[in-house]
Amino acid sequence: MRRRWTTLLLVVTLVATAALAGCGGKSEKTTLKVGEVTRSLFYAPQYVALEKGFFADEGLNIELTTTAGGDKTMTALLSGVIDVALVGSETSIYVYQQGAEDPVINFAQLTQTDGTFLVARQPEPTFDWQSLKGKTFLGQRKGGMPQMAGEFTLKKFGIDPQKDLELIQNVDFANISAAYASGTGDFVQLFEPTASIFEKEGRGKVVASFGAESGHLPYTVYMAKQSFTNKNKAALQSFTNAIHRAQLWVAENSAETIADVVLPYFENVDRGILISSIDRYKQQGSFAADPIIDQEEWNNLLDVMTSAGELKARTEHDAIVNTAFAEAAIEAVK
Structure with a gap:
């Protein structure tokens, strides 16, 4: 009888251990x-x-x-x-x-x-992409998606990024907004919320969306x-x-x-x-x-x-x- 109870206790212990292990596995x-x-x-x-x-x-x-x-x-x-x-x-x-x-x-x-917006230093109620010609454009890193989508959009409006404007691409991604804030460039390509922050601080104005122009x-x-x-x-x-x-x-x-x-x-x-x-x-x-x-x-x-x-x-x-x-x-x- 004693041996039978010992065996039963062992079975119950094993079942309980397995159940606890199963619960622990689910919580991991x-x-x-x-x-x-x-x-x-x-x-x-x-x-x-x-x-x-x-x-x-x-x-x-x-x-x-x-x-x-x-x-x-x-x-x-x-x-x-x-x-x-x-x-x-x-x-x-x-x-x-x-x-x-x-x-x-x-x-x-x-x-x-694309998630970037074109920011100008002054509001342009009747913005025309042609206004970028002859200006300094602070873009993104060469070969990166923001810059490529930006160039794709410029070409869509008949603007050659290499010939029709001064294109700056040597600023590190993390420092682009600071460079524009310090006076570099007439236009800049920015993500949100930076673009909206610049608007609120009077540093620039969103005049166009690269995302709306470059497609899905x-x-x-x-x-x-x-x-x-x-x-x-x-x-x-x-x-x-x-x-x-x-x-x-x-x-x-x-x-x-x-x-x-x-x-x-x-x-x-x-x-x-x-x-x-x-x-x-x-x-x-x-x-x-x-x-x-x-x-x-x-x-x-x-x-x-x-x-x-x-x-x-x-x-x-x-x-x-x-x-x-x-x-x-x-x-x-x-």
Whole structure:
């Protein structure tokens, strides 16, 4: 009898231990190190996913860092400092065309237009793109998506960036706004909320949108190395699910509501600036409606890069784009 009770106690103990282990497993979260190319309201859905707990709901712990510039972001990704990069798709094309053995794969789109605005020193109620001719234009880094989309837009209006204006491209991404504020350039290309801050401070006036003029393209995308993608499919699927939940939430809510959620990421920015910046992006459809990087957008990206003279050969969509995660997220998140 005593032996029977000992056996029963052992079985009960094993069952309880297994149950506790199972509960512990469910509470454990997978950590993903994410690097964003800059801190901008352009990425509002990402901050919504963090603040609303969408990543946590998917069993993820996100360690977010700002890596300040496409080249630095890609270096961090390739070296393993981060697992996932939020950066322009052009960076993955550069890596692929260098013959990388472990290419970078685009798996979820966050923004679908250029996010920069043309800022002039003085208001121009009847702005004409031709007014840039003969002026000094403080642009973005050569080969980066903001600069290429900017040049694409200028050419659309018959302006040769290399001949018709003085183009400055040697200012580091993080220092462009400071350079303009100190007096460099007649026009500058800025993201939000910096553009709106400059307006409020009387340093300049938004006169046009590069996003509205350059069309839809995979402007800012989540990407990871092929090797990481193959080994972490469940985590990347959970990540994409959370991003799509945030995209739907942003689409359904007002700029005011969104601003209140993302405020912790822009503590030094006036709430009114946050609202106007988010509204600008919503009005021009900058936030992607879903995470899919489609063929048409990809082709537009290749056209923009070709126009800028930065493309050795057209990189096929299927070569470094994986839409499986996005397609599954759309099915999973209703």
